[in-house]
Amino acid sequence: MLRIAVPNKGSLSGPAADMLHEAGYQQRRESKELRIVDPANDVEFFYLRPRDIAIYVASGQLDIGITGRDLLIDSGANAEEILPLGFARSTFRFATKPGTVGDDLADLNGKTVATSYEGIVAKHLADNGIDASVVHLDGAVETAIQLGVAQVIADVVETGTSLRNAGLEVVGEPIMKSEAVVIRRTGADGEETKVQQFLRRLQGVLVARTYVMMDYDIRAEHLEAAVAITPGLEGPTVSPLHNEGWVAVRAMVPAEDAQRIMDDLYDIGARAILTTAIHACRL
Ligand SMILES: Nc1ncnc2c1ncn2[C@@H]1O[C@H](COP(=O)(O)OP(=O)(O)OP(=O)(O)O)[C@@H](O)[C@H]1O
Ligand SMILES: O=P(O)(O)OC[C@H]1O[C@H](OP(=O)(O)OP(=O)(O)O)[C@H](O)[C@@H]1O
Numbered sequence: 586m587l588r589i590a591v592p593n594k595g596s597l598s599g600p601a602a603d604m605l606h607e608a609g610y611q612q613r614r615e616s617k618e619l620r621i622v623d624p625a626n627d628v629e630f631f632y633l634r635p636r637d638i639a640i641y642v643a644s645g646q647l648d649i650g651i652t653g654r655d656l657l658i659d660s661g662a663n664a665e666e667i668l669p670l671g672f673a674r675s676t677f678r679f680a681t682k683p684g685t686v687g688d689d690l691a692d693l694n695g696k697t698v699a700t701s702y703e704g705i706v707a708k709h710l711a712d713n714g715i716d717a718s719v720v721h722l723d724g725a726v727e728t729a730i731q732l733g734v735a736q737v738i739a740d741v742v743e744t745g746t747s748l749r750n751a752g753l754e755v756v757g758e759p760i761m762k763s764e765a766v767v768i769r770r771t772g773a774d775g776e777e778t779k780v781q782q783f784l785r786r787l788q789g790v791l792v793a794r795t796y797v798m799m800d801y802d803i804r805a806e807h808l809e810a811a812v813a814i815t816p817g818l819e820g821p822t823v824s825p826l827h828n829e830g831w832v833a834v835r836a837m838v839p840a841e842d843a844q845r846i847m848d849d850l851y852d853i854g855a856r857a858i859l860t861t862a863i864h865a866c867r868l
């Protein structure tokens with residue numbers, strides 16, 4: 586049975602459960618459940634603190650886990666990212682009160698940096714030869730500056746609202762970009778067939794979320810121009826129509842471009858242009 590770690594709280598937990606549900610896996614019914622078995626899919630899910638997931642996966646007790654890239658790197662655990670999942674996207678940045686330090690990393694010399702991600706910050710400072718102290722806080726680190734615990738913070742930024750509310754601004758280059766990822770113990774090869782099947786299911790959800798199916802009719806002489814607009818994945822399906830000189834074309838297109846593609850197809854003579862959602866797929 587495949588043993589999988591899933592975030593039990595925080596920004597990762599809801600979207601991770603939604604994605605697993607869309608991939609056809611049973612998920613827990615209430616938030617206090619710490620473990621469930623999905624016998625139909627031969628999978629066992631463990632609901633763990635996001636920060637601990639890389640440690641469990643690295644220990645070899647769990648085959649795979651879903652966590653944040655930043656949490657994986659911060660943990661220093663012997664696990665690696667095998668599939669990015671496109672949700673819980675964030676940037677990890679330094680921030681401070683305006684005027685405290687400039688954009689040069691060297692300005693952090695001698696300063697105190699508060700963060701919940703001590704591993705990432707200490708390594709970044711050391712790699713860049715900066716001599717700054719790091720104070721570990723569990724969360725709400727934006728307040729550390731007002732309360733005098735640090736002059737600088739390093740934290741997850743998504744919309745920037747938390748920083749603005751605390752009267753802070755980002756300084757320097759982003760330290761890293763993060764999103765939810767599937768992780769596995771570095772070099773692991775156990776349960777290979779089941780792991781690959783699990784990854785294909787999640788990839789199927791990612792594709793279903795990012796592509797739509799587009800169908801249209803076009804005169805045969807404009808087909809090449811239409812195929813250039815909708816090349817599909819392995820080339821579009823082209824079928825003859827009952828009306829001589831016309832063909833029907835079917836191709837997957839990126840959902841975010843669908844409206845522009847429909848305009849472009851219309852302009853070269855395509856008609857009866859339809860888009861439909863993809864609910865699941867295996868590429
Ligand atoms: N506002 C946010 N937007 C997007 N991703 C976020 C946000 N806050 C945290 N994350 C991501 O979520 C993961 C951290 O999850 P974790 O559950 O530890 O913290 P959290 O979501 O801040 O929850 P909490 O601190 O309430 O427990 C990291 O990968 C981080 O990049
Ligand atoms: O840029 P924003 O959209 O404001 O998002 C970033 C904020 O979200 C997270 O905080 P959370 O609410 O999880 O609280 P925490 O600091 O206690 O983790 C993160 O730690 C930042 O504070």
Ligand SMILES: [Mg+2]
Nearest residue numbers: 595596724725
């Ligand atoms: Mg948080």
